[in-house]
Each structure stands twice: as C-alpha cells, then as structure tokens.
Amino acid sequence: MTAPTGAGPPWVVRAADGSEDSLGYRHLESATWRVTELPRGRRRVTIVHRPLAGLEPEDLLWWFSHIGGSCHVDGEETSRYRAWHPRDHLHWALERPGHGGGADEGARFRIVEAFGAVQQNLIDVVERVEKLDATGIRLVQRRLGVRVFMLEHTWSPGVEGTHYVSTMEIGSVLPGWLPVNWWLTRRVMPAHRCRAWVRHNVEEVGRLEGLVPLVRGQSPAD
16 A cells, blocks of 8 residues: 555545445444554454355456446446445546456556545555456555555355455565565554554445445446
C-alpha cells in the first residue's frame, strides 16, 4: 500500500450517513481475523469470511474480470465498483489492460477508496494483477522490482457456499528494506488503519453474495 498517487481529481470523502441500500453490509463479527507481526517489520492481516451462499468460484472470477462498467441497484445507476461498497469506494479504473486485453492477469487496477468513509483513510493506488483465476486474485505493488505490498483473495467451493479468505501482507522480505517496511507499517498502513480495512473488507466481500447475481442478471452479454 502506498501513499496517494496524486493523479486525477482531489478526492473528497463524504461522511457516512448511516443509510444502506437493499444489499446491506455484513457485520465485522461475521468473520474471523487476525493481525500478525512478521520478521523485518512486516505485517500480515488475514480474514476468514463467512461463506458466500449461492456463489461459486466461477462467479467471483467473473466479478473481478468484469468489475468495470455500470449496474442498477434499487433503481439507481452506479458504477459496479461503487455498488460494491457505496460508502467507501470512490473510483476504479483499468490503468493497463492485462494479457487478454481486459481486467485479467497482468492488468493494472487503479483503486481509490476510504476505509470507513474517513478522509484520513483515503488511499489512491495502482496495483498489478499477478493472479486471477478460478481460485482467487492477487494484487501487488512493487518498488524497484521488489514486492512491498500484496493483497490476495482466495476462494474455493464449500457446502454452505464459496469459502473466501483475504490476506494482506505489508513490507518486503529483503533485509535491506527494513526502513521501508517501518514507513509502510507505521505511516501508510498503521495498526488502526489495518483494523479499518478489516471492517471494510468484511463489508465488501459480504456484499458480493447479493451483488454478483444482481449484476450478472443485468449483463447477459458478459
């Protein structure tokens, strides 16, 4: 996770007013999570979500491959990315197409969001899709060719629905990158911001249970 890129308009976060659409949000207690401090100043955050009932891994692959575009929720047109988390999500763009020409492996996603709709939690990043298949998606950031951030979502079929695990790793494993790791885990993604991200992620993943079937039903050509 890096500091804001500075590209594009100045993003202003609107304070949450407590309203929800018909898809709603899962509560933090619906998932189990932990923060692990790793050697060399790195940090890992792991979330095991409640299964996504009615969804198959192929549905999630479709979602992340078709995250661009628009949809209708409760009769209102919005971008699919904003519909995913109306309170926290601000902007998504395909900065660079992937190997297949779209939102697939090798692509670069620009992501602008604010955890908990708090201006101080605003992030504006570009991440490379290193993996996107029927088992999950992995987004990374590298500096000088060295991985300093990874967010991986893995999914698999289960009796109660698709099993979904989110893992965020902050920092490099290389010995000489300790000062960078310190900056990332103390200034960019300190502990309190990681906790805000956990709530955000539990909410957005939970919304996929209702959002993906809704959007797929509106997009037969996709």
